[in-house]
Amino acid sequence: MLRYVITRLVSLGLSLVAASLVIFAVVEIIPGDPAAFMLGLNASEDTVAALREELGLTGTLGARYFDWVSGMLSGDFGTSYTYRVPVADLVAARLWISIPLAFYALLLSVLLALPIGMVAAARRGRMFDYGIMGLTQLGIAVPNFWFAMLLVVLLAITLPIFPAGGFPGWDAGAFAALKALTLPAVALALPQASILARVMRSALIETLGQDYIRTARAKGLSEGQAIRRHGMRNAMIPVLTIVGLQFSFLLAGAIIIEKVFFLPGLGLLIFQGITQRDLVVVESVVMLLVFAVILVTFLVDLAYALVDPRLRHSR
């Protein structure tokens, strides 16, 4: 087990280094001079030189990369050029919307998809199964931001149950805050739940065809008992993979959904950074999102080892 964890940790570290190099290259090398890019076409040379000094762009590429990474490691993400405040503060305030939103959506997706997938697998080939599979096919095809717009018209304007947008802040109470996040979370969860339900169904069907399930049935367990005691744990491996992948889709998807609901989260921060050409903000937020995704992948890998003891000993 220890060896497995160490190899995963090494791969986590390598992925982070590679990711930071790619982001650094895209943001700091490709646009040419970042200072000129941020100030636009009409900036005077003095202003550009001053900003270059302020951003620490005078050093060599290697030194700049090193400064950026070591800054991030000590919690210093640089200073936003437009807001004139540390990026870390900007990000910290917005994390409290984006992360809960992604988890809320993931929770909804899992709570919806697993039972549906299980029932569909148990009734495979019958009307219920066909109906559910048809619905999930549709759920996958629906763009989540469009679904979000439909939800707003139905459940915020026509029937004013939920707020149509905005976020009251966690100070307004957990109930009000969660209420504001409900429609965005539902919109995010729908396509993911559709995919997850299909994976759950086919994983269970695959497992149910195995000899050990037949043995369990032969020794007198009902189909339900056989699924619960022997089927679920084996079917969970592909399901866990997808849940891990979905977290990254949900975090990234939240960027667009935040725009639909005017939620002041990381997504809105990125778009403001882009329109204001505030590269410091864009670079740091993107790196943070990538870090979150790579970290979740690492945790999913560890979860595999807990679910499937064979993985602990391989390699």
Place this chain on the structure above:
Amino acid sequence: MNWPIQLRLGSALFGVFLLAALLSLVWTPYDVTELEIAAKLSAPSAAHWLGTDHLGRDMLSMLMAGARTSIAVALVAVGIGIALGVPLGLSAAANRGSFLDEIIMRGNDLIFAFPSLVIAILITAVFGPSALNAILAIGIFNIPVFARVARGAALTIWPREFILAARVAGKGKVLISTEHILPNIANLLVVQGTIQFSMGILAEAGLSYVGLGAQPPTPSWGRMLADAQTFFYGYPRLALLPGLAIVLTVLGLNLMGDGLRDLLDPRLRRAVR
């Protein structure tokens, strides 16, 4: 050959939008750059079958031209994925376990680890928003997908006897890969291509919706949705039509993918599904 029902249904759905896109190359009922402010937000009529938008543009023409943008972006992005990913996957399989294989597969892992939408946004932010950059951003993420599928499939073909025969006949790895491996994995690539195509349509819609896709006056379904957002309550048609166009196109492509998989891989037809 008897086509599975999903393939027939999917092809019919996607076919409608493909035809509309092709037709829009030579003809649309109205010019999509033509603003008729006096007739803005008008309901469907004989002159405008699907009505007009907030700038008085004909919705049917916009939808047709939007289909062209979506399909073109997604198609070229799939093309990038196949053109670069398949050779990478084939060479990784031909040199299994080598340093090259390791590099290609670890590079793929890395791209997979990135949240694709975030990087697409980063790319369009730095290079500037345009349809071309949307294609690049979506296409880059298709490369590892095709590399992985090609490698995995090619690895199952390499130990076969006819490959051994070709090697005995003196053919090199490149020739074997192109002449013998590629035709045998083409089925899988077509199925994967359909799936990536549908994901590309969704990705393009998302990027256009946030303003990072095709720029005005080029119509795109995603931007039509963004424009319609403020008018949604009063004029639901403006948002419902482009949204349905996206859903039906993606649904059609997904059904085609499922149907093609069943058609091309007879083993799956008999398997319990």
